[in-house]
Structures are given as C-alpha cells and as structure tokens.
Amino acid sequence: MMKDAELQELASGFREALRHSVYLVRRLDADGELSAAQLSTLKMLLGDGQRVGEIARNLGVRVPSATEQIIKLERAGLARREPDPADSRAVRVVLTAEGRAAVESANQRRNEVMAGILSTLTDTDRTALAAALPVISKIINAAQN
Numbered sequence: 001m002m003k004d005a006e007l008q009e010l011a012s013g014f015r016e017a018l019r020h021s022v023y024l025v026r027r028l029d030a031d032g033e034l035s036a037a038q039l040s041t042l043k044m045l046l047g048d049g050q051r052v053g054e055i056a057r058n059l060g061v062r063v064p065s066a067t068e069q070i071i072k073l074e075r076a077g078l079a080r081r082e083p084d085p086a087d088s089r090a091v092r093v094v095l096t097a098e099g100r101a102a103v104e105s106a107n108q109r110r111n112e113v114m115a116g117i118l119s120t121l122t123d124t125d126r127t128a129l130a131a132a133l134p135v136i137s138k139i140i141n142a143a144q145n
Contacts, residue, residue, distance in 0.1 A: 014139075028110040034102060038078075041069050042095060042103050045079060049094030078102055 002010070026036040034042070037059065044050050044058055056066035070093050073079040078099035084090040095103070118126060 025110070028113045029106050032106050032109060034106060037069060038073060039103070039106050041066075041073060042078060042099050045093055045095045045099065046103065049082075049092040051084065051090055051092055055093060073099065 029036075029039070032039070040059065041055060044055055050058075052063055052066055052070065055070065056063045059066055059069070070079060070081070073093075074081070076098075077096055079093050080096055081091045081093050084092045118129070121129070
C-alpha cells in the first residue's frame, strides 16, 4: 500500500502529465478552423446537447463567457439553442449537422497526428498506454462524482 507521501507524489506527477496533455491536444489541430475552446465546446454538445451552465462548468468559465462562445458557434452555424425538453424554462445548446461534421473532421485530423506520434513508441510503450487508459477513465469518473 502506498504511503501518503508517495500518493502525493503520484498525484503531483499525474496532474503535471494531464496539464501537458491538454497542451498537446490543443496543438494537434493547430491549423484547424476551430479554436481549441470552440472544439471543446462542440464536443460537449455531442448527444443531446447541454445547458449553458453545464457548458460553463465544464469549460471552467463563468456563464457569460460560455454564452459568448456559444454565440460565436451559433453565428458560424455550428450550434443552436432550443428548448430543453426536461425543463420548459431552460434551453439546451445542440450541434447542427455542420457542427457535427466539424467535430468529426477535427477528430480525424487529431487522430491522424496522434497516431503518428504513437507510432514512434515501442510496442511495449503502446501496450502500457493501452493498459493505462481504463485506469485514467476511472480517475476521470471518480473526479466527476
């Protein structure tokens, strides 16, 4: 069993790795038409969309800042607001067909770049990375609860 100091060290190392991974993901599609924030917002809308407050919380910004981002996406034809079927007083932001296509295109470009990076690793490293993905998912799920 890990001691508290070892757990703190692991936590620190993992947080640093996450911070650097955010920068890496932002650079994967630096030449794309959408900013990293716009693409992150669009990805949140996959499925049934989200309320503005949820978008703001996920982006780590205040509602007015999220609203500005949503307005830009609406003007670009990538998202739209519609009544929330679960609450008639609220609205949900959903993807348009163009927004969905933009997310798919950006995902494809990012996956191609990442696959190129992963191809430089050894088979052992790629196997270790694949084994770590379920653990990372557990960490993310635990943090969301």
